[in-house]
Amino acid sequence: MFKKVDISIDFLGIHLDSPFILSAAPPTDELEMAERGLEEGWAGVILKTTSVEGNPVDLKNPMMSSFGPMSRKVVGLGNIDLISHHHIDVVEERVKYLKKKFPNKMIAASIMGASKEDWQTLVWRLKKAQVDLIECSFSCPQGSMGEEPGKMLAQSIEATEKVTRWVKEAADTTPVLIKITPQVTDIVEVAKAVKRGGADGITASNTIPSLTGVDIYTFEPYPTLFGEGAYSGLSGPAIKPITLRTIAEIARNVDIVISGNGGAFNWRDAVEFMAVGASNVQFCTLPMHYGFRTIRDLRSGLEHYLKEMGFASPMEIIGRALKNIKNQEDLVKPETRSEINYDKCIGCGLCYAACNDGGHMAISWDSELRKPTVNEDKCTGCAMCMQVCPVDAIRMKEKLDSKVHYFAERR
Amino acid sequence: MERKLDQTQALIEAERCLYCYDAPCEKACPAHVPVPEFIQSIRSGNLKGARELISLANPSIEVCGEVCPEEQFCQSVCTRTKIDTPIKIRELHKFVTDNVKLKDLELDLPPLNGRKVAIIGGGPAGLACARELRRFGVKSVIFEKKELGGIPVQEISKERLSDEISRSEAKQILELFNAEVRDKKITSINELHGEFDAVFISTGLTEELELDVKGVNLQNVYTARKLLKTIKSGMKTGLGKRVGVIGGGNVAVEVAAALKREDPSRDVEVVYRRGLKELRAFRDEIEEALELGVAFQFLAIPLEIKGTEKVEGLLCRRARLGETDSSGRRTFEEVPNSDFFIPFDTIVIAIGQKPSDIFSELEKTNNGLIKTNEDLETSMKGVFAGGDIVRGASTIVESVADGKKAAQSILKYLEGGKNV
Numbered sequence: 001m002f003k004k005v006d007i008s009i010d011f012l013g014i015h016l017d018s019p020f021i022l023s024a025a026p027p028t029d030e031l032e033m034a035e036r037g038l039e040e041g042w043a044g045v046i047l048k049t050t051s052v053e054g055n056p057v058d059l060k061n062p063m064m065s066s067f068g069p070m071s072r073k074v075v076g077l078g079n080i081d082l083i084s085h086h087h088i089d090v091v092e093e094r095v096k097y098l099k100k101k102f103p104n105k106m107i108a109a110s111i112m113g114a115s116k117e118d119w120q121t122l123v124w125r126l127k128k129a130q131v132d133l134i135e136c137s138f139s140c141p142q143g144s145m146g147e148e149p150g151k152m153l154a155q156s157i158e159a160t161e162k163v164t165r166w167v168k169e170a171a172d173t174t175p176v177l178i179k180i181t182p183q184v185t186d187i188v189e190v191a192k193a194v195k196r197g198g199a200d201g202i203t204a205s206n207t208i209p210s211l212t213g214v215d216i217y218t219f220e221p222y223p224t225l226f227g228e229g230a231y232s233g234l235s236g237p238a239i240k241p242i243t244l245r246t247i248a249e250i251a252r253n254v255d256i257v258i259s260g261n262g263g264a265f266n267w268r269d270a271v272e273f274m275a276v277g278a279s280n281v282q283f284c285t286l287p288m289h290y291g292f293r294t295i296r297d298l299r300s301g302l303e304h305y306l307k308e309m310g311f312a313s314p315m316e317i318i319g320r321a322l323k324n325i326k327n328q329e330d331l332v333k334p335e336t337r338s339e340i341n342y343d344k345c346i347g348c349g350l351c352y353a354a355c356n357d358g359g360h361m362a363i364s365w366d367s368e369l370r371k372p373t374v375n376e377d378k379c380t381g382c383a384m385c386m387q388v389c390p391v392d393a394i395r396m397k398e399k400l401d402s403k404v405h406y407f408a409e410r411r
Numbered sequence: 412m413e414r415k416l417d418q419t420q421a422l423i424e425a426e427r428c429l430y431c432y433d434a435p436c437e438k439a440c441p442a443h444v445p446v447p448e449f450i451q452s453i454r455s456g457n458l459k460g461a462r463e464l465i466s467l468a469n470p471s472i473e474v475c476g477e478v479c480p481e482e483q484f485c486q487s488v489c490t491r492t493k494i495d496t497p498i499k500i501r502e503l504h505k506f507v508t509d510n511v512k513l514k515d516l517e518l519d520l521p522p523l524n525g526r527k528v529a530i531i532g533g534g535p536a537g538l539a540c541a542r543e544l545r546r547f548g549v550k551s552v553i554f555e556k557k558e559l560g561g562i563p564v565q566e567i568s569k570e571r572l573s574d575e576i577s578r579s580e581a582k583q584i585l586e587l588f589n590a591e592v593r594d595k596k597i598t599s600i601n602e603l604h605g606e607f608d609a610v611f612i613s614t615g616l617t618e619e620l621e622l623d624v625k626g627v628n629l630q631n632v633y634t635a636r637k638l639l640k641t642i643k644s645g646m647k648t649g650l651g652k653r654v655g656v657i658g659g660g661n662v663a664v665e666v667a668a669a670l671k672r673e674d675p676s677r678d679v680e681v682v683y684r685r686g687l688k689e690l691r692a693f694r695d696e697i698e699e700a701l702e703l704g705v706a707f708q709f710l711a712i713p714l715e716i717k718g719t720e721k722v723e724g725l726l727c728r729r730a731r732l733g734e735t736d737s738s739g740r741r742t743f744e745e746v747p748n749s750d751f752f753i754p755f756d757t758i759v760i761a762i763g764q765k766p767s768d769i770f771s772e773l774e775k776t777n778n779g780l781i782k783t784n785e786d787l788e789t790s791m792k793g794v795f796a797g798g799d800i801v802r803g804a805s806t807i808v809e810s811v812a813d814g815k816k817a818a819q820s821i822l823k824y825l826e827g828g829k830n831v
């Protein structure tokens with residue numbers, strides 16, 4: 001009944017009916033789930049990382065743990081999942097089946113190997129199955145090539161370049177994405193290695209090594225398997241700022257296609273990923289939490305956003321924010337002061353507490369009137385008060401060369 | 412009663428929603444508004460998307476956002492009640508419709524396919540049916556003698572539902588979904604012969620039930636819905652200082668509140684045979700009436716309206732509650748030798764409505780309502796009916812649901828039994 005907007009994009013020569021795809025993870029680990037996801041409206045799937053038949057996959061359950069305020073349990077999701085227990089023989093068949101059933105969707109697979117033969121075998125077999133794209137997981141903890149056990153492949157510049165080359169050699173014209181980890185000293189070096197290795201793009205990025213929690217009464221780490229635990233990969237909203245920076249940093253320094261992944265939880269997050277350089281966005285924790293139905297708001301939200309902005313295609317978003325990202329030393333130096341909107345202020349006193357004990361003691365508090373007042377002489381404009389105001393009654397007035405600008409975060 | 416959520420409140424409220432799977436709220440909504448999904452769209456700041464979702468499901472969502480008895484439907488089953496309090500679903504509807512208007516969205520309708528359906532009665536059911544039909548390329552002609560919009564426009568008091576909202580919503584449906592209105596009273600299907608492919612009857616309940624006691628013909632005895640219409644149209648009722656309202660439903664409570672509002676110095680008393688728990692009115696309306704100072708005389712059976720020319724008062728007999736009947740409410744029984752007199756100068760009768768005695772060619776129920784099957788088809792092929800004329804007095808959202816359902820049945824009928 002309502003007019004739909006075309007939100008399709010071209011990604012490495014593949015037509016996607018939206019920028020939103022399901023990343024290599026549990027939602028794509030069973031054929032029926034991948035099918036349901038596509039039917040529900042996701043633009044494509046990357047089947048959960050598979051390996052050669054000889055590679056034992058030793059899964060341990062329970063494998064999930066989460067953290068967040070009690071009212072919203074999953075702000076960050078931790079997992080000790082490995083790759084899929086389905087080997088390439090199963091995945092090959094799935095790719096063929098899905099390709100036939102969904103000719104207009106992107107059917108991709110993710111792989112991981114321990115040797116050159118493994119990697120190239122996986123690629124050849126997927127190519128034969130007519131996969132649209134191959135993603136390589138260089139960021140699973142068990143992804144070492146035997147040289148440095150426990151270390152992720154993408155933590156080594158040399159290994160990254162070498163393995164990328166093997167894969168691309170076998171893949172030939174089939175697009176290859178290398179999925180990296182943000183857990184490195186210099187993400188730019190890794191991205192450069194991926195590029196030198198010949199990959200078509202980079203997936204930034206995987207889960208982040210973490211320890212989701214420790215039971216303070218038993219001292220068991222989460223998730224707990226008979227009292228013991230391991231580090232887990234963190235995903236979900238908690239890692240969005242890290243991913244955003246990872247994508248931006250790669251986009252600013254290396255000319256390579258980026259698939260954004262890690263912490264996107266709604267269409268706004270996706271737009272942000274694209275604004276700093278991602279060409280599409282992958283989702284995992286969102287559908288894991290609320291189901292495949294989440295695609296509907298992702299699509300509709302993006303559609304209305306494009307209309308409102310007057311953009312003809314989501315591709316117009318890609319990289320739009322990059323020009324505004326600078327190094328700290330290159331930023332201008334405005335004169336900034338906090339400004340309180342008393343029509344909105346509910347008199348909670350949080351800004352006072354924050355400024356008094358964490359800012360520059362520039363806010364005074366009238367406890368009779370329950371009213372904060374900013375002392376312009378003392379205020380440096382750090383914006384701490386603005387962060388804590390529960391009703392967004394505070395904004396920052398920035399002045400530069402007599403030009404005034406108001407800084408207010410739109411959430 | 413101000414119940415408008417601002418941006419911050421709406422977001423906090425939306426955040427409380429659990430986004431239930433197979434959501435009970437959605438099932439309990441007669442129009443099946445996809446509650447968790449539209450709330451998720453509020454959370455993601457996609458208000459236009461939220462508006463699309465709720466408008467698609469419920470053509471009269473602006474009106475429902477104001478007056479839907481949500482405690483009876485969606486909110487009554489909200490999973491969140493198992494933690495604390497239900498999500499304010501209706502208020503979130505209102506937040507969305509206040510912020511995004513239907514005209515802010517671009518419609519995409521298929522071309523008309525030449526089929527034409529007659530809709531008799533332009534209330535929520537008729538409008539919903541017209542809109543739903545147009546979505547599938549079928550044109551409708553609405554026959555309406557009074558103002559388009561039905562009860563929300565004509566009778567619900569301005570305090571509960573602003574004119575602007577009820578009128579504009581009806582108008583928008585008409586304009587955007589280009590139905591046609593004809594100012595003609597149809598009393599028999601025969602009158603439509605030749606021009607239409609199917610018919611939907613949604614005339615509602617037009618007649619008021621009469622009280623069978625002595626004195627109903629005295630001056631100063633009025634019927635409730637006529638008064639509501641008068642009040643709604645902005646005219647003064649000019650009624651007296653001591654008004655008795657006989658009845659125990661929404662209309663009785665509504666008219667009592669309206670009369671009190673019109674003149675706060677006036678004594679208004681609702682006289683009802685059963686108790687507070689049996690009162691068939693929405694809770695927030697009862698509360699509102701109480702706040703306005705409306706008095707309730709429970710367990711009072713009207714026996715006779717006393718007076719010579721004008722009303723002087725009401726003779727009643729005391730009742731007490733008896734067994735629980737099939738509707739789950741307690742019945743009442745008379746208390747012998749308990750007659751009492753309440754002085755009134757005006758009596759308003761609000762004991763319910765009945766259908767008018769038209770469409771004699773169709774099969775009816777004992778109460779004179781039109782009989783339909785599951786698909787809302789009447790005893791005559793190609794003639795469908797829904798809303799109060801089929802259900803008896805019900806709610807706007809139920810009428811909307813009927814209108815949608817009838818449209819689907821009509822489409823199926825027009826396709827020769829194919830599902831659409």
Ligand SMILES: Cc1cc2nc3c(=O)[nH]c(=O)nc-3n(C[C@H](O)[C@H](O)[C@H](O)COP(=O)(O)O)c2cc1C
Binds near residue numbers: 083236
């Ligand atoms: C339980 C679980 C299993 C995962 N398994 C894989 C995997 O086999 N291969 C892979 O490349 N990424 C895997 N991931 C990572 C996701 O594909 C995704 O990169 C990550 O969850 C971050 O995105 P998100 O915040 O949208 O969830 C897994 C994530 C989770 C939560």
Ligand code: SF4
């Ligand atoms: S989410 Fe489903 S599969 Fe997973 S533990 Fe719970 S019940 Fe089992």
Ligand code: SF4
Binds near residue numbers: 340347348352
């Ligand atoms: S934090 Fe915001 S609402 Fe609270 S006192 Fe300060 S300005 Fe007012």
Ligand code: SF4
Binds near residue numbers: 446
């Ligand atoms: S039942 Fe309540 S909590 Fe669950 S989806 Fe509906 S409104 Fe939200």
